[in-house]
Amino acid sequence: MTTVIQSLDTIREVIIAALRAHGADADNAAAVARTLVAAEADGCQTHGLFRVAGYCRSMASGKVNGAAKPSVTRLGPGAVRVNGDGGWSSLPLEASYDPLAEAAAETGVAAAAIVNMFHYAALWPEVEAMARRGYVALACTAYKPVVAPFGGNMPFYGTDPLAFAWPRGPHGSDTDPVVFDFATSAIARGEVQVAMRDGHQMAPGTGLDKNGNPTTDPAEILDGMMLPFGGYKGSLIMMMVELLCSSLIGEQFSFEAGETDVEDGGPARGGEFLLAIDPTRFAGDGWAEHGERFFARLGAIDGVHIPGDRRYQNRRQTPVDGCSVPLALWAEVEALAGHG
Amino acid sequence: MTTVIQSLDTIREVIIAALRAHGADADNAAAVARTLVAAEADGCQTHGLFRVAGYCRSMASGKVNGAAKPSVTRLGPGAVRVNGDGGWSSLPLEASYDPLAEAAAETGVAAAAIVNMFHYAALWPEVEAMARRGYVALACTAYKPVVAPFGGNMPFYGTDPLAFAWPRGPHGSDTDPVVFDFATSAIARGEVQVAMRDGHQMAPGTGLDKNGNPTTDPAEILDGMMLPFGGYKGSLIMMMVELLCSSLIGEQFSFEAGETDVEDGGPARGGEFLLAIDPTRFAGDGWAEHGERFFARLGAIDGVHIPGDRRYQNRRQTPVDGCSVPLALWAEVEALAGHG
Numbered sequence: 093m094t095t096v097i098q099s100l101d102t103i104r105e106v107i108i109a110a111l112r113a114h115g116a117d118a119d120n121a122a123a124v125a126r127t128l129v130a131a132e133a134d135g136c137q138t139h140g141l142f143r144v145a146g147y148c149r150s151m152a153s154g155k156v157n158g159a160a161k162p163s164v165t166r167l168g169p170g171a172v173r174v175n176g177d178g179g180w181s182s183l184p185l186e187a188s189y190d191p192l193a194e195a196a197a198e199t200g201v202a203a204a205a206i207v208n209m210f211h212y213a214a215l216w217p218e219v220e221a222m223a224r225r226g227y228v229a230l231a232c233t234a235y236k237p238v239v240a241p242f243g244g245n246m247p248f249y250g251t252d253p254l255a256f257a258w259p260r261g262p263h264g265s266d267t268d269p270v271v272f273d274f275a276t277s278a279i280a281r282g283e284v285q286v287a288m289r290d291g292h293q294m295a296p297g298t299g300l301d302k303n304g305n306p307t308t309d310p311a312e313i314l315d316g317m318m319l320p321f322g323g324y325k326g327s328l329i330m331m332m333v334e335l336l337c338s339s340l341i342g343e344q345f346s347f348e349a350g351e352t353d354v355e356d357g358g359p360a361r362g363g364e365f366l367l368a369i370d371p372t373r374f375a376g377d378g379w380a381e382h383g384e385r386f387f388a389r390l391g392a393i394d395g396v397h398i399p400g401d402r403r404y405q406n407r408r409q410t411p412v413d414g415c416s417v418p419l420a421l422w423a424e425v426e427a428l429a430g431h432g
Numbered sequence: 433m434t435t436v437i438q439s440l441d442t443i444r445e446v447i448i449a450a451l452r453a454h455g456a457d458a459d460n461a462a463a464v465a466r467t468l469v470a471a472e473a474d475g476c477q478t479h480g481l482f483r484v485a486g487y488c489r490s491m492a493s494g495k496v497n498g499a500a501k502p503s504v505t506r507l508g509p510g511a512v513r514v515n516g517d518g519g520w521s522s523l524p525l526e527a528s529y530d531p532l533a534e535a536a537a538e539t540g541v542a543a544a545a546i547v548n549m550f551h552y553a554a555l556w557p558e559v560e561a562m563a564r565r566g567y568v569a570l571a572c573t574a575y576k577p578v579v580a581p582f583g584g585n586m587p588f589y590g591t592d593p594l595a596f597a598w599p600r601g602p603h604g605s606d607t608d609p610v611v612f613d614f615a616t617s618a619i620a621r622g623e624v625q626v627a628m629r630d631g632h633q634m635a636p637g638t639g640l641d642k643n644g645n646p647t648t649d650p651a652e653i654l655d656g657m658m659l660p661f662g663g664y665k666g667s668l669i670m671m672m673v674e675l676l677c678s679s680l681i682g683e684q685f686s687f688e689a690g691e692t693d694v695e696d697g698g699p700a701r702g703g704e705f706l707l708a709i710d711p712t713r714f715a716g717d718g719w720a721e722h723g724e725r726f727f728a729r730l731g732a733i734d735g736v737h738i739p740g741d742r743r744y745q746n747r748r749q750t751p752v753d754g755c756s757v758p759l760a761l762w763a764e765v766e767a768l769a770g771h772g
Contacts, residue, residue, distance in 0.1 A: 167540060167713055167714065168538075168539055168540035168710075168713050169509050169510065169538065169539040169540065170509065170510045170539035170540045170541045170542065171539065171540030171541060171710075171713050171714060173714070198508075198509065199508055199509040199510035199511065199539045199541075199542075200507060200508035200509065200510045200511030200542075200543065201510045201511060201539075201541055201542060201543045201707070202510065202539075202540075202541060203540065203541045203709065203714070205714045205715075228675070228676070228680055230672075240733075241730060241733060241736045242736075243735035243736050243737070244733040244734065244735050244736040245733070245734055245735065246733055248729065248730065248733060256668070256672045258675050270671075272668040272671075272672075274665050274668065276665070304734075321662045321663070321665045321666070322661045322662020322663070322665060322666045323661070323662070325614050325616070325661045325662060325666070326661070326662050326665070326666070328596070328612040328614065328739060329669070331610075331612075331730070331739070332570075332596045332612075334726065335568070335598050335723065335726070336568070338722070338726070339711070339715060339719050339720075339722035339723040339726060340568055340709065340711050340714055340715060340719065341714045341715055342714065342715035342716060342718070342719065342722075345725075345726050347726070347729055367541070367707075369543065369680065370508075370511075371679070371680050373507055373508050373511050374507065374511060374513070374543070374545045374680055374681045374682065375545075375679060375680060375681055375682035376682060378682070379679050379680065379682065380679075382678070382679035382682075383675065383679040385685075386674065386675070386678070386679060386685050386687070389588065389687055390581060390588065390671070393580075393581060393584040393585070393586055393588060394584065394585055394644075395583035395584050395585065396581045396582075396583050396584040397583070399668060399671070
């Protein structure tokens with residue numbers, strides 16, 4: 093595959109131009125660009141430039157409000173709601189961080205309900221942001237119905253990502269938080285698409301055909317449904333994610349999003365549940381050192397990696413080396429930006 | 433296997449007598465008996481009478497304080513700590529429910545850190561108790577190092593159970609909450625013991641021998657280690673559980689419990705993280721009906737069960753039919769009680 097090397101600044105400029113050309117105002121374009129550039133910087137190509145076309149199509153179809161002005165409401169001492177005004181998730185999420193941190197500092201634990209928005213990004217930015225403020229963070233969101241519950245034979249759950257971050261020290265500490273962020277489906281939809289393109293079979297237990305029969309054929313899975321990670325236990329985690337980011341906070345379940353989405357190639361409207369816990373409140377001052385003893389032992393086990401470390405390594409290196417971008421993708425984003 | 437039928441009242445009496453004979457005071461014996469009888473009533477034989485011997489041994493060894501007097505501290509508007517005074521989990525958990533509900537009602541979301549106690553029970557009683565008070569609840573606890581992190585070759589995590597409950601209506605509603613509760617290891621230790629007894633092999637991917645090599649031999653797994661459920665994603669969930677119920681709340685990790693426990697056959701000292709969220713605060717009045725639309729669709733999918741339903745069916749039937757108890761187990765508990 094032919095690739096080109098681009099600087100993060102150049103990537104940011106073309107993303108902003110593409111989003112602006114398809115209806116985003118300056119604030120939303122800048123916020124989405126921060127999300128996408130962060131993904132490229134961390135080496136998460138699936139959540140960077142690759143998504144620009146979906147962002148553009150979803151504004152062009154009239155589904156997503158590119159000029160959204162999110163509003164923040166304090167629902168209680170430990171409860172924050174951010175109404176995304178029908179726009180992208182980046183701006184309302186950024187608007188939630190400080191109010192959520194303030195609430196968690198006052199109470200010990202607080203949650204933000206981010207609703208009426210479209211999430212087309214990874215979840216690690218929000219949990220990392222809260223962990224850098226000194227809070228243990230958990231986040232989840234739903235999607236559209238593409239995963240069958242364990243034992244079932246029809247798509248009902250989304251890919252339903254779940255993310256968690258642990259701060260390596262109190263606010264002001266410069267150590268990178270430990271972060272994980274994964275789809276609670278057995279596989280990501282992109283992995284199935286890549287397997288189909290490359291003529292590979294999927295692993296057994298990852299998907300069903302449209303009649304609910306097990307298959308390893310990626311085309312049949314795309315036409316059918318994926319399965320939860322981890323069998324019945326993973327399926328229960330998916331149920332929990334659906335409840336936390338839908339009826340708990342007053343937003344759509346994946347099955348409801350499947351009924352309302354216009355299928356323009358972008359995400360469906362949804363909600364996000366973002367929890368922040370103050371470890372100092374619960375454990376006192378020794379919590380960070382205690383956590384470090386755990387990670388020292390965990391990281392010393394042969395074959396075990398501390399989650400997030402590879403992304404942080406990429407983050408230090410990409411400003412120096414630039415990002416390697418497939419030429420066809422770069423041409424697509426340039427065209428969306430009206431360049432050349 | 434020869435069994436005897438016993439009423440729940442008879443089971444309660446013999447449990448209380450056995451615990452009292454081994455050092456439990458009246459309050460602790462009654463609280464532990466409530467936990468164990470609830471397990472028998474729900475058909476969870478692994479967490480009922482089967483555990484009485486471990487409870488007795490752990491008091492006889494001097495490890496567990498049978499006369500513990502838990503104390504409750506409000507650490508903040510949304511933060512409760514219960515110090516278990518070195519006793520069993522039943523009494524401090526019961527002591528946490530009302531303060532935690534009060535905190536969650538005031539703030540929207542609250543958490544309890546239950547520390548300095550010994551958890552030898554299922555986790556569904558505590559999440560169900562909070563859901564019956566109208567709160568969405570999540571709970572987890574650690575154990576001793578018996579599970580290798582994904583990719584690793586030494587035991588480090590516990591079986592690290594995770595439980596969740598969703599209320600089917602506001603406080604006062606008499607509909608049973610949706611509840612799940614499972615070990616985040618691929619299998620429960622009891623399943624391996626039963627397989628060894630019966631001469632069966634375990635499924636691939638459930639355990640490693642003591643050198644860290646994959647095996648399906650239950651004896652080698654017991655001498656070695658189990659694996660997380662769900663591969664690397666399940667291993668990350670286990671990491672999260674360890675952090676939430678250890679350094680977040682100032683209690684032991686599983687690896688630390690492995691260094692301090694006296695190996696008397698009972699559990700190790702540990703902590704529990706118990707979260708309660710008020711859906712009315714976040715979603716307003718429609719949340720329960722919204723949740724019901726989800727469960728109606730989920731339950732209508734062929735082959736899918738709503739978690740907890742089988743336990744509730746047992747709970748309605750055992751007061752009528754009595755519990756079927758293996759004769760050898762009944763004799764053991766009677767002997768512990770000093771009967772006959």
